[in-house]
Amino acid sequence: MSAPAIHKGLAGVVVDTTAVSMVNPDTNSLTYRGYPVQDLAAHCGFEEVAYLLWHGELPTPDQLAEQNAVERAHRALPHDLVLTLLALPESAHPMDTLRTAVSILGANDPDEDDNSPAANQAKALRLFAALPTVVALTQRRRRGLLPLTPRDDLGYAENFLYLALGSVPEPAIVRAFETSLVLYAEHSFNASTFTSRVVTSTLSDLYSAVTAAIGALKGPLHGGANEAVMETFEEIGSADNAGKWLKTALAEKRKIMGFGHRVYKKGDSRVPTMRQALQVVAELRDGHRLLERYEALARAMYAEKGLHPNLDYPAGPAYHLMGFDTPVFTPIFVAARITGWTAHITEQLASNSLIRPSSTYSGQAQRAVGRA
Ligand SMILES: CC(=O)SCCNC(=O)CCNC(=O)[C@H](O)C(C)(C)COP(=O)(O)OP(=O)(O)OC[C@H]1O[C@@H](n2cnc3c(N)ncnc32)[C@H](O)[C@@H]1OP(=O)(O)O
Numbered sequence: 001m002s003a004p005a006i007h008k009g010l011a012g013v014v015v016d017t018t019a020v021s022m023v024n025p026d027t028n029s030l031t032y033r034g035y036p037v038q039d040l041a042a043h044c045g046f047e048e049v050a051y052l053l054w055h056g057e058l059p060t061p062d063q064l065a066e067q068n069a070v071e072r073a074h075r076a077l078p079h080d081l082v083l084t085l086l087a088l089p090e091s092a093h094p095m096d097t098l099r100t101a102v103s104i105l106g107a108n109d110p111d112e113d114d115n116s117p118a119a120n121q122a123k124a125l126r127l128f129a130a131l132p133t134v135v136a137l138t139q140r141r142r143r144g145l146l147p148l149t150p151r152d153d154l155g156y157a158e159n160f161l162y163l164a165l166g167s168v169p170e171p172a173i174v175r176a177f178e179t180s181l182v183l184y185a186e187h188s189f190n191a192s193t194f195t196s197r198v199v200t201s202t203l204s205d206l207y208s209a210v211t212a213a214i215g216a217l218k219g220p221l222h223g224g225a226n227e228a229v230m231e232t233f234e235e236i237g238s239a240d241n242a243g244k245w246l247k248t249a250l251a252e253k254r255k256i257m258g259f260g261h262r263v264y265k266k267g268d269s270r271v272p273t274m275r276q277a278l279q280v281v282a283e284l285r286d287g288h289r290l291l292e293r294y295e296a297l298a299r300a301m302y303a304e305k306g307l308h309p310n311l312d313y314p315a316g317p318a319y320h321l322m323g324f325d326t327p328v329f330t331p332i333f334v335a336a337r338i339t340g341w342t343a344h345i346t347e348q349l350a351s352n353s354l355i356r357p358s359s360t361y362s363g364q365a366q367r368a369v370g371r372a
Pocket residue numbers: 009220221222223225254255256257258259260261262263305307310311312
């Protein structure tokens with residue numbers, strides 16, 4: 001009998017269907033519920049995109065107003081949760097704080113184990129509302145500042161920026177931030193979404209699935225790359241050092257964060273839109289030197305390895321120029337991706353099958369303990 005083929009990393013393995021989004025590397029396109037992500041970024045607010053991912057259609061004005069009212073009512077965190085998060089060590093990574101926050105919110109939710117579509121949709125919306133407040137808490141704490149109270153007179157993106165940075169920036173910065181959220185919202189069976197579906201497939205609860213997904217997103221081969229990109233730019237120092245830096249890094253067999261992708265081999269469909277948003281932010285925030293490094297490293301990487309940037313490459317420097325600290329970048333990704341994760345959790349439950357792949361044993365042959 002021949003040994004079964006091993007699909008390391010599940011590369012290329014189709015494990016289910018999904019109606020949430022379609023990634024097409026051949027046409028370099030990404031659609032959410034059929035809409036090109038570039039069109040959504042250009043014409044829709046992030047709240048509308050969240051509605052689309054959850055419900056399958058863009059909202060009517062009344063549906064959006066209803067969702068917004070609930071979202072705005074759930075932005076504030078329970079006082080005990082704030083105290084618990086502030087009691088974590090100051091050295092805790094914001095992703096750890098965020099993961100802890102979701103876990104505590106679950107433990108306190110009387111509906112935690114209600115896996116009906118309505119209950120899970122309500123939980124998804126409450127998490128969507130609360131996560132920016134947690135992310136902002138981590139940002140302000142890093143600067144020795146206490147959390148601000150959410151403002152229900154502001155839209156999602158404006159309130160997020162206000163809570164984190166202390167004021168609402170000019171509309172072009174808000175728009176660039178919102179663009180990043182739309183682009184980060186969903187991407188089919190990526191590692192963190194698949195993690196959330198694996199947890200859900202055991203009929204566990206939504207908070208457990210999201211907590212696990214946050215853990216998966218934290219790694220530098222996935223969402224953590226947007227932070228690592230900024231660290232790379234700091235190491236490089238100036239654009240004229242990019243080529244030399246890259247040769248050394250590749251000789252040391254380092255992975256260059258922000259480049260390459262499991263699915264896109266000809267470039268990430270989201271990069272041109274985010275590159276444009278980065279340009280806008282760079283012009284308003286004196287970011288030309290950073291843009292020079294961005295272009296120099298991208299050119300050198302293509303010349304050396306033929307690899308294109310992924311979404312984390314422009315998103316990292318954009319968040320830096322907006323005023324976020326580097327360890328807060330991946331938490332922003334979480335706040336966006338909660339929409340996609342929870343849409344997939346609902347989809348998984350609607351047609352569930354326990355996710356449990358097989359493996360080929362490579363250990364010791366069967367043997368006896370050899371004791372009487
Ligand atoms: C939003 C997101 O999560 S997008 C992804 C964010 N992650 C990153 O930016 C991390 C850096 N990139 C990588 O590590 C990879 O490109 C991944 C993990 C994203 C995709 O990996 P895979 O599809 O498994 O590609 P794989 O690792 O097989 O790479 C193929 C070849 O390209 C090389 N390669 C791929 N990406 C990189 C990179 N960023 N730097 C250096 N070499 C790379 C690999 O070393 C490998 O070379 P080899 O054949 O000589 O061994």
